[in-house]
Amino acid sequence: MSKKKVSALDMPDVPMGQLPEHLNLQRTRLRCKADAPIHYSGAYASMGVDNSVDIKNFNSNFKVEIVRLTEDEIEFDMIGIDAALANAFRRILIAEVPTMAIKKILMVNNTSVIPDELLAHRLGLIPLDADPRVFEYLSENDEPNERNTIVYKLDVSCKKGSPRITVKSDHLKWLPNGSELEIATLDKSSKVKSYTSFSCSQNSLPEISKKPLGVKHDDIILAKLGPGQEIELEAHAVKGIGKDHAKWSPVAATWYRMLPEVVLSEEVKGQDAEKLVKKCPLNVFDIEDLGNGEKKAVVANSRACTFCGECIRDVSEGLVKLRRVEDHFIFTIESVGALSPDELFIEAVKILEEKCHRQIVQLS
Incomplete structure (x- = not known):
């Protein structure tokens, strides 16, 4: 009996504005395969998903979490924004903060x-x-x-x-x-x-x-x-x-990257687990002792992943899933001047605010 191919549009039990898990992953994650990354840029508007900027949603979802702060360097997470806004901060820090x-x-x-x-x-x-x-x-x-x-x-x-x-x-x-x-x-x-x-x-x-x-x-x-x-x-x-x-x-360097997400689709045990851990030089994976001499591989620090692709080479397809969260950015600022890195970011926010205000005045 031939199988009929069913798309998400044919699913009557899917409410408008919500997507099945596999489609939501395609929309919100950038996937890395052995040959090249895969990115779906569809708007999914036909399914009732609105990708336009909404101030209320932005205010409720946007977060800044400081991970590391020293005298000359800061690393923090910006959650709930897109790459255009993250890149705007990067360009302002390099070229417009006096x-x-x-x-x-x-x-x-x-x-x-x-x-x-x-x-x-x-x-x-x-x-x-x-x-x-x-x-x-x-x-x-x-x-x-x-x-x-x-x-x-x-x-x-x-x-x-x-x-x-x-x-x-x-x-x-x-x-x-x-x-x-x-x-x-x-x-x-x-x-x-x-x-x-x-x-x-x-x-x-x-x-x-x-x-x-x-x-x-x-x-x-x-x-x-x-x-x-x-x-x-x-x-x-x-x-x-x-x-x-x-x-x-004011910066020696400032850059951002999307938050890595590493997922094991099934348990990796024994010698296969040890081989997987040795493949990654950044200690993304670790060994968990199950007792009775059994061991399995676990994801210990997906944040450290640099998408080198070593963990997905010479392993069964789909065993290790490498993804990036598209609205979660790890931002790093290295200061060289009189202002601390956290003060530099505040100044960049003020400059972006002034730019937005000028545009509003010109359009009104």
Whole structure:
């Protein structure tokens, strides 16, 4: 007797808006096979499934769970969003969250083997320990002042007959009163003017004077000076974003991945269990002792899975199911500047909120 192929549309007992388990897995999971991942992007609208964004559903389903938080790195889960929103946060963190970085170098003397341009480039990439939220942007029409500019001085020399000196980032000294270099003028009767016009010391500003505006890392090598060589310069730092130059990017790296889901469709015992555990170098699987000398393989840490595919090679098809949850993202942020990684994410949320507000205003 021939068997009739029945689709989900022919099932009268399936309520509108709900799917059978195997179809719901296709809709919400990305599956990985030995040759390539399989993804069904159908909207399932004919079955009454609405994939449009709903604010009420988003508010009830969206969650953020912090997994690990250190001074320079955070790993957290964002649950209940799609890849577009996760990627928006990633792009904002890289390119639109502002930081302070050295932009202008006033070179007084450089007799080292490092060319002026290369030394200036190295100085620009040094992370500064300065909160960008208390500073203003410096536009082309603005004058440098205590609210939009930070001035550093580098003055290191190696005397003749002395051993070589390694110039590091801790040689940069903050000048809270502004530039100490004078602008040369042809009119000697005019008043001497420096390159920055601070009306007051940055030490006197309550929002800035909480701590010295130094560098984040003291051991960054800038140059090496031999006997008789010296470097004297001033470095002016301003506020900017990574979209203009990578030196203003506040993160070393930020990335996300969908939550891995590893499932064993049947029990794997004995030597087969030991072989499966040895296949995975990340300890996704473990051995459970059943007693009486029997052992079986269990999924111990599916979160560590990187989809290398070793566990599904040379095993019966369907024994190990590798999937990714499409609305659950593991997000990692590595900070390099003055702001902690959790503060960076909060700033990214504020920027995205401003973007949404501007769009609403333009459409209304």
